[in-house]
Amino acid sequence: MSKLKLATVWLDGCSGCHMSFLDMDERLLELAELVDVVYSPLVDAKEFPAGVDIALVEGAVSSADDEKKIRKVRAHSKMLVAMGDCAVTGNVPSMRNPIGPEAILNRAYMENASAQQQIPCVVVPKLLKVVRPVHELVTVDVFLPGCPPSAATFHTVLMALVNGEPLDIPALTRFGA
Amino acid sequence: MSKTITIDPVTRLEGHGKITIQLNAQGEVEDAHFHVTQVRGFERFAEGRLFYEMPSLMARICGICPVAHLIASAKACEAIMAVRIPPPARLLRRMLNLAQMIQSHALSFFYLSSPDLLLGMDSDPAVRNIFGVVAANPRLGRAGVALRRFGQHIIELLGSKRVHPGWVVPGGVTEPLTAARRDEILAMIPDAYANARLALDAYKQIAGRFQPEAEVFGNFPSHFMSLINEDGSIEFNRGALRLIDSAGKIIEDGMDAERFAEIIGEAVEPYSYTKFAYYKPLGYPQGCYRVGPLARLNIVTSMGTPEADKELAAFKQLSAGPVQSSFHYHHARLIEILYGIEKIERLLADPLILDKQVRAHAGVNCLEGAGQAEAPRGTLHHHYKVDENGKVTWVNLVIATGQNNHAMNQGVLQAAKHYVKDGQFTEGILNRVEAVVRTFDPCLSCSSHALGQMPLALTLVDAHGQVVDRMTRS
């Protein structure tokens, strides 16, 4: 059997979910015997490849770049896992929703700056008006709550997905875990 | 025709970034920028919440160095409460921060940068990653995984959770350390030493091969800033800030958190969501400085532990004054790992470490407070204002990556100018330009606490800013 292709994607999150993924430690090296990590902040692929079997997505969708990326990820992945509370509910990034991007940008780059006050706009992506969880934009196959889900949860879930076994996620994790 | 090379995303980086390199009609590099492409808004949405929620909210700025945010945030809250935390809590927080420094440095060195250093800057990008390192050199690769695990496991033993422990609170910590857990940490120490030694020895063997890179990887004079103790030893939690110039002369000293805003300003550039910190008396950009392991080792006169002190003495031999090449961040990081292990061992021997008095209680006694700490990648500053009920009315955060932002941009330009000739470049050349950024170990989720993300892209733009070519490496 050829190895499954695994991707990990980082949208608007704190990287804590990726850290928890790495917290599998030596088990991650064993997992790498079963799957190829084809796209991730950890490897050097610049383009999301075609034919990904499992895509783990951290973070909410908050910029134009995130939106483009999540659509591409969905189109190229058989199974999409919303990893962590930010991807599942919007969590921390969505705390800006009642305030809106203008006020956020003004505070950071106009009021809380002491030189060259301006709103960055060159090359950097535009912020969306509303931060949204992944499932509001694309279909999500597996929801994995937690802030972040523990390494043990990642390991159990990934082994089940790789082996095609059933999953009982509520038994493994919860929001804020 | 002039053009722009874009590296998008910059990979093996903690966050979302792009690099653009502008070439003129002759194909020479005119300018280059490192763009942080994420913004998050913590400074604004924290407003209206209660101050004692701040540590656990602010930890969510960054999953790599949540502990540094917990500590700087709790210290700002303690300034608002006007309390001194109990000495045992101070020891426990110190240990927590050292554990985080070790795990974060292990991530930076082994997972993100060792693929370049061990497999080569021009090696096959398909295997130029931690899995490739483990395949090529299982002993060293596994030592890196184990060192990261060592730091993360200590965080879990202290705070019950590896990422975002809720254990650090305004006033101290929630639970004392048990004897059983102390013994578990002690039992892990011999292995950690062996792994840190292995890494340092391996690094010293290969570092010479990278002399050409060291010449152009952000190699320029600059100011440096970090916390330091009064006796000149390294400090991550307490102490005060010192700023030195490129010759090593002290420019500012004894800067506590209250004075920070007077002395350090932040500028905005249109191309990045991360601001650019600078020393106000010199203005922007002349007052830009570097922070993090290189800055700390340039500033301190001792580590205060025997093995790390030997390594510091050897490090200082690299240059007559402060070490200027950002390439040496790697070396400094490994020395700090060794220091962290030695220091944790000493902290565990302190009789106060199991003391039950770990939390002070108080309400709002001041309407403003600031706190600072050394995060793995450099100085971190949290500053809050509250009303009489403890509701937050204003927040400012100055993060390590913002303080290195100017130097990262300068370093990217220096390397691009050196390597990209006649408009020609290879994948290996672009990887070197990215590797300059990796030396700083920037944390893009932190730096874009305002909004943010970091993969690298290279774009060629013409003199009018039109994109003429894109190099997204695949």
Ligand code: SF4
């Ligand atoms: S769910 Fe929690 S750990 Fe994961 S990205 Fe969001 S804030 Fe970070």
